Amino acid sequence: MSLLVDIFPCRTDNYGYLAHDVTSGRTASIDAPDARAVREAVLRRGWTLTDLFITHHHTDHVDGIPALKREFGVTVTGPREEASKILGLDVLVGGGDTIRLGESEFVVLDTPGHTLGHIAYFELAGRQLFSADALFSLGVGRMFEGKPGPMWDGLMTLRGLPDETLIYCGHEYTLDNARFALSIDPRNPALRIRAAEVERMRAAGEFTVPVSLAMEKATNPFLRADDPAMARVMRLPPDTEPERVFAALRKAKDEFKPE
Numbered sequence: 001m002s003l004l005v006d007i008f009p010c011r012t013d014n015y016g017y018l019a020h021d022v023t024s025g026r027t028a029s030i031d032a033p034d035a036r037a038v039r040e041a042v043l044r045r046g047w048t049l050t051d052l053f054i055t056h057h058h059t060d061h062v063d064g065i066p067a068l069k070r071e072f073g074v075t076v077t078g079p080r081e082e083a084s085k086i087l088g089l090d091v092l093v094g095g096g097d098t099i100r101l102g103e104s105e106f107v108v109l110d111t112p113g114h115t116l117g118h119i120a121y122f123e124l125a126g127r128q129l130f131s132a133d134a135l136f137s138l139g140v141g142r143m144f145e146g147k148p149g150p151m152w153d154g155l156m157t158l159r160g161l162p163d164e165t166l167i168y169c170g171h172e173y174t175l176d177n178a179r180f181a182l183s184i185d186p187r188n189p190a191l192r193i194r195a196a197e198v199e200r201m202r203a204a205g206e207f208t209v210p211v212s213l214a215m216e217k218a219t220n221p222f223l224r225a226d227d228p229a230m231a232r233v234m235r236l237p238p239d240t241e242p243e244r245v246f247a248a249l250r251k252a253k254d255e256f257k258p259e
């Protein structure tokens with residue numbers, strides 16, 4: 001794999017990621033949650049920051065753009081649909097576009113819902129997905145701006161990636177997500193094993209990312225809204241359209257209070 005990924009926690013529960021193209025030495029920060037944390041990660045690795053790949057306009061993903069631009073002169077790539085909401089974008093992209101970081105190629109995927117113009121970055125050769133707040137481990141982002149149909153469609157795009165894809169998401173919410181997932185899908189053996197593992201990992205201070213898409217397909221209820229079992233737990237008829245089941249799951253999660 002010629003794209004190395006450095007993971008570091010920042011802010012309250014964000015993940016910062018540096019993607020480093022070994023051949024060219026170019027390094028991108030996926031989002032800019034916190035300029036100081038990104039700078040420290042870059043220095044620790046001895047890499048040179050050349051790019052920012054921005055996923056959506058929320059403060060905890062764009063806060064560091066001005067400072068990192070000033071300090072490193074980075075090129076900032078981000079969602080065309082949110083260009084008016086994000087200061088400092090140099091390159092505007094949308095679903096289907098391909099971008100390069102040295103020798104590494106990324107496909108931009110539209111993942112609306114959390115925000116209307118949210119995008120994800122999929123690195124082709126290494127099969128690494130930077131999903132930010134569109135897809136978490138065992139969950140999805142809150143639907144702040146979008147509608148269930150397009151959000152479900154975006155998730156289907158992500159679900160269609162190769163099973164071995166490694167997912168790097170925007171926040172460490174896995175333990176909370178596991179509690180909700182177990183509350184609606186308590187007999188899913190893969191979920192029970194993953195939830196126990198997540199419990200152990202968090203107790204040991206370990207990151208629960210990256211996680212494989214195959215694991216998420218087996219355990220994440222939001223990726224299974226077209227499974228009649230999910231309609232049943234949401235008390236909907238088995239032939240309910242997936243986007244309506246998805247909407248019901250998202251609402252149930254919003255209202256979920258762990259015991």
Ligand SMILES: [Fe+2]
Binds near residue numbers: 056058061114133
């Ligand atoms: Fe967000």
